[in-house]
Amino acid sequence: MDLDFEACYQATRSRDPRFDGWFIVGVRTTGIYCRPSCPSPVCPKPVNVTFYRSAAAAQLAGLRACKRCRPDAVPGSPEWNTRADVVGRAMRLIADGVVDREGVPGLARQLAVSFRHLHRLLVDVVGAPPLALARSQRAYQARLLVETTGMPFGDIAFAAGFASIRQFNDTLRAIFDATPSQLRAAMRRRGDPHPGGGLTLRLAVRPPYDPHGVVGWLAARALPGIEEYADGAYRRVLRLPGGPGTVTLRPAPDHVHATFRLASVADLGAAVARCRRLLDLDADPGSYLSVLATDPALAPLARAVPGLRLPGTVDGAETALRTVLGRHAQALAAALADPLPSPDGGLTHTFPAPAAIAAADLTLVAARARTVRELAQRLATGELRLDDGADQVAIRRALLAVPGLGPAQVEDLMLHAIGDPDAFPAADRELRSQAGARGLPADPAGLTRRADRWRPWRGYGGHLLWRARSAPSYRRSERAGHPRKPSGLTVSFRR
Template sequence: MDDETSYEAVSSRDARFDGEFFFAVKTTGIYCRPSCPAVTPKRKNVRFYPTAAAAQGSGFRACRRCRPDAVPGSAAWNVRADTVGRAMRMIGDGVVDREGVPGLAGRLGYSARQVQRQLTAEVGAGPVALARAQRAHTARLLLQTTALPVTEIAFAAGFASVRQFNDTIRQIYASTPTELRGNQARPAIEDKRGSGSPQVREAVGAGGRVSAGIPLRLAYRGAYARREAFDLLAGEAIDRVEEVVGAPGARTYRRTLRLPYGSGIAAVDEKSGGRWLDARIHLFDLRDLTTAVQRLRRLFDLDADPYAIDERLGADPRLAPLVAARPGLRSPGTADPEEFAVRAIVGREAAGQLVETYGKVIDHPCGGLTRLFPEAAELGLLEGVRLDPGADRDETEQALLALDGVSSETAALIRMRALGDPDVAPAGGPDDEAWRPWRSYAVQHLNLSRDPSCGSWRGGYG
């Protein structure tokens, strides 16, 4: 999009572009999402940025009305397989917070300077600025949804010092942390409601204390076919690690999470009142919050662009009635790529047996959730296979095919679900170039239509 087209989107308050770009107003010093309900500024006063971090780096603060830091992520980063796309996925997963820029660069196979240059050229901010913007969003969420001391929030959000935390909050929100906490304006995406049912209300927090779960609203753009997403997860659920409870239309999906600093439990509701999924996350170490949120977003495919997907697939006469029947159909991912790969390779029944035999019992069971899925390394599986968010998808698929017993169908399924590739063709079925770059979504439509030309491969696993 050029600047004039972007301004048209701002003028019409077009929510389709929330998260795809941001605009800032020179006369106010504020940046917003395209759908901000405030009065449309004059074109001469508007500047456009590809990321919130780029706007912040130019000295603009986040709008308190539209909360531009809480929009869905850009779908472009899941489509792209190049260095910038891989870097953006890893930054979202918290790699810079845990390993620094050298760790990110090492995973990409480039120098830190090269990564800085490529990101700055394409998204207007380097890895440190992008991670900083993400930390600020996490800090705001904790300030407005928990009663944790400000000092604990600073380190839980990933800041190296309280001073760095205070300076960042002032710069981005034009408020001190205490003022931001005291602001009673309802956030656009997250809210302050209680943490849900008694079964998932408590979990051990940082330092071993029992703390309430963090309530979230996980935003998405456009239509969302919730029933199909929850049906898929319910059909795949493995006892003790996952469960889906409730009647269709009002179900809750729950699962245990293995995270960099500890474990956690997440619950996501099928029924919500707007363009979000209500969720609750219970963590044993709050430093895992950013990573946990990103993994839930990948699991439910919340950063997808259903406008672009449905337009492209709906133009095919064969898929048009399927798209019309299920607008906003997603291609779900996974909360744990290695776990999904193991499950896809061994099958659901054997995966359940692995959980019973090798799954680590969590310290504080929650309802039927009692174990973590065993790590692939403990099982002696997936040796030499990289499945983190920054993995090269082609290289990973070839590594999977080199493993004994892994078919091309299974490797493709892992590529689609574990690596979040939106453009995987149906194995043994039609490989229509006109569906690019959304062939994974075509697979979901064909599966649900029980189209025999899709072959034996389905979007889930046996």
């Protein structure tokens, strides 16, 4: 799959930031790769430019990252969050650190494909094999730790997944044209102190960005002890490979300020990837709002919230069990809580593991006991997987096989526990209420038929209706929003 050269070059020549992360600009004459919006005063000639689907592909071509535009510091391609095929699932698992933890064979095993088939798919579509993609991510995580903490470089090397300090030094020098000492010295010259008491980062977002919609959704559904919202910040417990941690997320119009407290700093990459998915930071609003705005009932709402995002999850199993438990989730979580080794303010425990719920006395939720126990048991044994690497068709089929889960609830789970952008829980009472208030059908069947116009973004359409209750005025959002994408300027792909 190749990028359309003319469309990419037009975006590069206009230095359009909306295409940052969609593709990488490689300049052969300088030996560097940039983001499309690089502020370099001279645009390279077309004959000297090659476009890549990923930074890893540019690095394989022998290019280093531009020091002016920092292509590693922009959101990733929104394509990898919405693609349900093997490539999309692989990219999400690599971002979560599976290659570092289990190697490429472990990645292939989770995707139920052979090593050779996975290698071929990623090279064909992304331009780089799994190891190169993991190496690129490892370098980015190492740079984050170098610039945002005071950790010794040896500790950073192993925390980021490098096999040796020499490999760590060589990789950063090859990709960023700077040693770890030089990167840290530059950070100090900029006056960016590393704060104590946690790892504090700025998570880049793709503008326009609605900083209130997702956080408001999460805050309204927060479980005490596991989540809290105070002073404009959403905080929650994270269950990570190296042990439990916490994160504080404070949204701003152009970034999210994130502070992590982790049991193992090696979990930083996975924690960042999961928080980006939770807040949908890599999404491209133009992709789905342009489709939703074709429905006259949704057009004013789409204009009012130009930075709409879809609430995600940091743990699909937790979200699924909480959804099925409903109002009983808080009591059950408190009864089966796993206390944090060190409480962080109001965050005191993790959500119970599926195995603990499957083995528990569920008299508290007698009406749903069988459904909760069956769901928890299948999650605990791995018969049902709700992670970034699972196949959505198989997930939907497995959820429908759980006693007590009907199509309406499965749609809710597919939307919030899996992040399927086309899932649509038309039976949701609040969704139907908002739909009826805007002249849309208020019955599930009629609303589902109307939502067919919104495919493949029905999930965003549903959240737009949920968001409408607290949406800002159209005029205020237009002033704060990002300008529209220039007419005719698109990035298309051809096989």
